[in-house]
Amino acid sequence: MSVAIAQTKKYFNPLDQEAVQGRLQLLNTEKDYGRLPVDAKSKVREPVWYLGTNSAGLYVEFETNADTIQVRYKVKGVLNMPHMPSIGVSGVDLYSFDKVAKEWQWAFGQYSFKDTITYNFNNIGVNTNHTYRLYLPLYNSVEWLEIGVGNAKDFKFVKNNTKPIIVYGTSIAQGACATRPGLAWTNIVGRHFSNEIINLAFSGNGRFEKPLLDLINTEDAAAVILDCIPNLAITKDRSEVQLDSIIRSAVQSIRKLHTLVPIILAEHSSAYTPGFQNIHTMEEYGRSSKVIFATYKKLKKEGLQNLYFVSAKDFGLDIESTVDYAHPNDLGMMKIAKAYNEVLRTFLK
Missing domain, CATH: 2.60.120.260 (Galactose-binding domain-like)
Structure with missing residues (x-):
């Protein structure tokens, strides 16, 4: 210049x-x-x-x-x-x-x-x-x-001062692998609602940790999306029982201070994707996704209100939707945003 x-x-x-x-x-x-x-x-x-x-x-x-x-x-x-x-x-x-x-x-x-x-x-x-x-x-x-x-x-x-939608997630929610920032799924969702979107997603490090949950609790949010399953695989150091406890603790941490805020839980967006040949990877994503679905059902049965769920089937990814199976391309980002939009529209304008 x-x-x-x-x-x-x-x-x-x-x-x-x-x-x-x-x-x-x-x-x-x-x-x-x-x-x-x-x-x-x-x-x-x-x-x-x-x-x-x-x-x-x-x-x-x-x-x-x-x-x-x-x-x-x-x-x-x-x-x-x-x-x-x-x-x-x-x-x-x-x-x-x-x-x-x-x-x-x-x-x-x-x-x-x-x-x-x-x-x-x-x-x-x-x-x-x-x-x-x-x-x-x-x-x-x-x-x-x-x-x-x-x-x-x-x-x-x-500046628009509205109750925010807070997203706590992984590399996928941080934006990998959108070709430009406006195509990250959180930003796509933000263009469909008047609410501000707060992105608390950390590549490889979305683990439902207390310091982040404490920060979420400082906000009077319109909704909280908990999308950390891609970073919470079942391993020799993390059993299904332990993952259930981690998820339950995260939900209860938010619900303790915000009794009515809608909370959305989600499976891994690439779990159960048809057409992929990497069977061991599908099994890894599927195991932790099954746990969060089971935890969601138990919490609902226990009477927890305003709790919502997005499944891998709801996301609807396919073999054209990802860069490297785990991370969505622009098409995958649109599919993820669409799934979240449908849930958010049930209680937001």
Whole structure:
């Protein structure tokens, strides 16, 4: 970007106006793009803390009359992974909601992945009746970020204060392996409801742990999705009985402080998928999925209210829906989002 072009724009930092959404309320005043509060560093395991610095699920909303928008930022980690491209791991994604037509639109950005990453969204029209939503990277940590528009253009951050839907999960919920941030299933779900989505998913480390459950309990949530089964396989160190106890404890921890909040449990999205030849893997996913279904039925029988369940069959993945069997591709993300949407619609507008 030339100096001349830079001088024609004015830039806005979301952190300056507490405009970052998609994270716990107690993080509103934090001056970074992480998902965990500073005091959690001593309470969670090291990989959870590191993954918590990733900006998965975070977004900012704004209104402008500019027909060209530039986003520039810097990340701290590697740009991509073997099974996930740079635009998914480290990219941003720009949507807008047309408040008249009541529909979402999407803008393609011309991107440059250098020391400073830039996205230029050019000739997108003067959309004064739109609210823009910029999704941040799924698998990288943002060091700083600015949004630029022409000097003569209007710009303001907006923020929707609603009861959030909280997702506690694994790499799949963190966003692996969406090709771009807006196609992570949590972000897809977020475009179907007015509620903010809080992504507390940690790749390889979604285990229903107390420090994370305690953080969930700080929120007055509209719903809590517990989707950790992909990281809770039955092993020599974790029996079916122990997994049942872990699940039961997680549900009761939330229910103790939030007596009416809807809680959604889920099987592994790839369990029982037809057409896969990797039988041993299917058995692993299936064993832990059977446990959570059995636990769900027992909790319901015991009278636990507002408890919901999503099965692998509900997700409906097939051999075209995944990158590496465990992680969904964009088609798989759409299927997972659809399954959750159907459950959430039973009690949310």
